[in-house]
Amino acid sequence: MTPTAPSSEPSFALLPGAAESPVILHVPHSAREIPADVRADILLDDPALERELDHITDSHTARIAAEAARACAVAPWQFVNRLSRLVVDPERFPDEREEMLSVGMGAVYTRTTHHADLRPADHDPEPLIARYFRPYARAMTDAVADRLAATGRAVVIDLHSYPTTPLPYELHGTGPRPPVCLGTDTLHTPPALLSAAREAFAECGEIGLDSPFIGTYVPLEFYGKEPAVSALMVEIRRDTYMTEPGGAADGPGVARLASALATLVDAVSG
Numbered sequence: 001m002t003p004t005a006p007s008s009e010p011s012f013a014l015l016p017g018a019a020e021s022p023v024i025l026h027v028p029h030s031a032r033e034i035p036a037d038v039r040a041d042i043l044l045d046d047p048a049l050e051r052e053l054d055h056i057t058d059s060h061t062a063r064i065a066a067e068a069a070r071a072c073a074v075a076p077w078q079f080v081n082r083l084s085r086l087v088v089d090p091e092r093f094p095d096e097r098e099e100m101l102s103v104g105m106g107a108v109y110t111r112t113t114h115h116a117d118l119r120p121a122d123h124d125p126e127p128l129i130a131r132y133f134r135p136y137a138r139a140m141t142d143a144v145a146d147r148l149a150a151t152g153r154a155v156v157i158d159l160h161s162y163p164t165t166p167l168p169y170e171l172h173g174t175g176p177r178p179p180v181c182l183g184t185d186t187l188h189t190p191p192a193l194l195s196a197a198r199e200a201f202a203e204c205g206e207i208g209l210d211s212p213f214i215g216t217y218v219p220l221e222f223y224g225k226e227p228a229v230s231a232l233m234v235e236i237r238r239d240t241y242m243t244e245p246g247g248a249a250d251g252p253g254v255a256r257l258a259s260a261l262a263t264l265v266d267a268v269s270g
Contacts, residue, residue, distance in 0.1 A: 011132050015078040022151040023076035023265050026158045029085045030062035043117050054246025055113045058161040067258035074269040088133040091217050103169050113167040141219040155268050156231040158217045164239045179205030179240045183233030185216040200264035
């Protein structure tokens with residue numbers, strides 16, 4: 001974990017791609033950084049926090065996205081969270097619609113992956129939502145709107161990873177855990193996008209659908225409303241490319257996954 005001082009810089013980065021690209025590679029959970037004032041409200045001591053970050057961080061996914069982007073014929077845009085999801089989780093619903101509230105892991109987590117207390121039970125999430133969640137959501141909404149205006153469509157490819165063995169917080173952890181899981185949405189994941197993903201990742205091992213994680217990320221302004229915004233979640237089982245729970249990337253796994261992701265981006269960019 002890297003504590004940082006409060007900063008006026010955005011907690012996320014939008015890395016430009018080609019003007020004609022409709023694709024946004026979204027990397028929400030790769031970072032471990034926590035601002036010092038946010039760290040002060042977390043109940044875990046430093047070793048316990050490091051262990052929690054090992055479990056909860058989608059380590060090296062920003063690297064996979066960056067390597068894929070460099071290999072693409074038409075460079076995609078990249079939207080990367082610079083802060084740990086323990087600050088806020090930008091992919092949660094910020095209200096009672098979020099099913100992960102049942103385990104204390106809504107937009108602002110109060111419990112850990114192993115159900116320990118992360119923040120006080122009476123912690124008010126609103127300051128963190130106002131400071132981090134809403135600006136992130138607005139910026140991602142603007143990025144998608146920009147791709148729609150420029151190309152007539154937007155394709156959000158959401159990059160994640162998950163552990164080989166289910167963690168206690170998982171609500172749907174009893175299902176299959178293939179090397180690659182593709183998360184889908186009935187409106188926003190068209191058959192052609194799903195087919196392209198299956199083909200692109202074919203050499204990475206078995207490909208599953210919506211298990212152990214389901215769904216996609218689409219900014220709420222477009223979610224359920226705008227079919228020109230398509231989306232796919234790519235979940236990678238961590239043992240295929242790194243030492244678990246939070247170690248180094250190993251062997252050829254990163255290069256293989258980056259190549260597959262680049263193949264998918266190229267397939268849907270035309």
